[in-house]
Amino acid sequence: MRVAYICADPGVPVFGTKGSSVHVQEIVRAWHRAGADVTVYCTRAGTDRPADLAGLRVAEIRPQSLSGAAPAGAASAGAAREQAIRAAAVALAEAVVRGGCDVVYERYSLFSPALAMVSGALRVPAVLEVNAPLIEEQQRYRDLSDIGLAERMLATNAAAASVVACVSEPVVQWVQDRVPGARTLLAPNGVNTGRVTPRRPVRLHSGSFTAGFVGTLKPWHGVGYLLQAVAQANIRSAGPTWRAKIIGDGPCRQDLEQTAALLGVEAEFTGAVAPDSVPGLLHECDAAAAPYPAPAPGRDDYFSPLKVYEYLAAGLPVVASGVGQIPSILHHERTGLLVKPADPGAIAAALLRLGSDPALRVRLGTRARAAAVGLYSWDSVLATIRLALASDKKVA
Structure with missing residues (x-):
């Protein structure tokens, strides 16, 4: 054909x-x-x-x-x-x-x-x-x-x-x-589950956790909420702190870098990377985020987020806003944690849960990978x- x-x-x-x-x-x-x-x-x-x-x-x-x-x-x-x-x-x-x-x-x-x-x-x-x-x-x-x-x-x-x-x-x-x-x-x-392979169930690291994001840095992706959440989680944490890994580039990058600096958040901005490099960068993370804002009044969220499918395939516990198609992809408490959109406090609470419960991270990540392979x-x-x-x- x-x-x-x-x-x-x-x-x-x-x-x-x-x-x-x-x-x-x-x-x-x-x-x-x-x-x-x-x-x-x-x-x-x-x-x-x-x-x-x-x-x-x-x-x-x-x-x-x-x-x-x-x-x-x-x-x-x-x-x-x-x-x-x-x-x-x-x-x-x-x-x-x-x-x-x-x-x-x-x-x-x-x-x-x-x-x-x-x-x-x-x-x-x-x-x-x-x-x-x-x-x-x-x-x-x-x-x-x-x-x-x-x-x-x-x-x-x-x-x-x-x-x-x-x-x-x-x-x-x-x-x-x-x-x-x-x-x-x-x-x-x-998602291509052959290209995006699963990371180790428990990543070896020294004293801090990494929350990842993949995508073009534009306002409707809500990356600022993730940076605010990391700052709040670090203030509230009695244990290891969180940092952010922002994989991608776009018109909001400079503003987001300034936001991270003002908040005192350790954040790595990789810039644009080839698709084949994304899995390895995700393997360096402990969780991944899709922190979308709330839809504007009278508008539907019409996207089908590639990033969420890639997070699942990488075997990462996912924290995502419960908007648009996401609740039909990500099952709360099974393959990830759904949070209220535009709510850094809710994202911070989810990060704190993941940071304090390695068994939860393993369970969510294992089921996430299985869903990617079997369904998506x-x-x-x-x-x-x-x-x-x-x-x-x-x-x-």
Whole structure:
């Protein structure tokens, strides 16, 4: 089976360190393990190619440079950029049609019509993978000049897709609200349990514990709450203290480093690291945190957190905010500890429990690893998608 994987979002390097890059790579690996021959078509290949994907065929077509004045008819530089991304996506689709495929699989991006073009021209089954309500995200956090174009691309691709694989129930609802009748499927994220291996049940260390965090340092990840919690736990502890290991980089790094210094928290900021380096860094931790804030009024938490799956696979006891999809992934007192969002005191109490009870750390970590292996592998994610695809158009 020949699979064409399309990623037309220039903000997602196929070979990068971001969570979105990890997602692309892991779906490709899962297709490989299912026996497929995969070619990736993208607008940004990236430079951090893992060794096991050295032979992966990648066709890169970058959006045309937007230096200088906006082209005639473009309302702004932003609109010109959006049209350039669309043009690159069209070229990617044309390349897929020339090369042929048996299945087309596209990671949803704002301005790409590629999936509909390929599935229409080749008459092949098509999967649209939707990871977030990108239209609202772009409006809230970045800039969206041509909302009409974005709306049309979503409607065109979602209507053409044999399966629209959505990472969470709020994303399913978002697609259905915008494209009634779209063939949506709930397909939460997963983890590569061969890449993320379990750490020693009880880590050897000298007098302190380490709470880890993995992710891009942006406001909605709540890393500041973790730093505050570590400070509070150390004030309240009669035994070993806690430190933080922040694995990742992002726009909030400088502010977070200043926060740690002001709080007197020992914190290591690793910066961006290759995905293959993450497991070893997690093995240096005693617990891991997903300290998400509370959702804004009237908004659902739509994410399917890769970091939580990786924590489970590493065999770490997890402390996480009980928001969004997390309570369905992390079972309180069995595979981790759920806490109230935006509550450093609750996180501190959980850290103190873990620090004072080695048996609890071992029990939670052992069950976490078992859950990752048994329930949350990327192979299981792809199997769910392929089953839905086969029920629509028979795919071997």
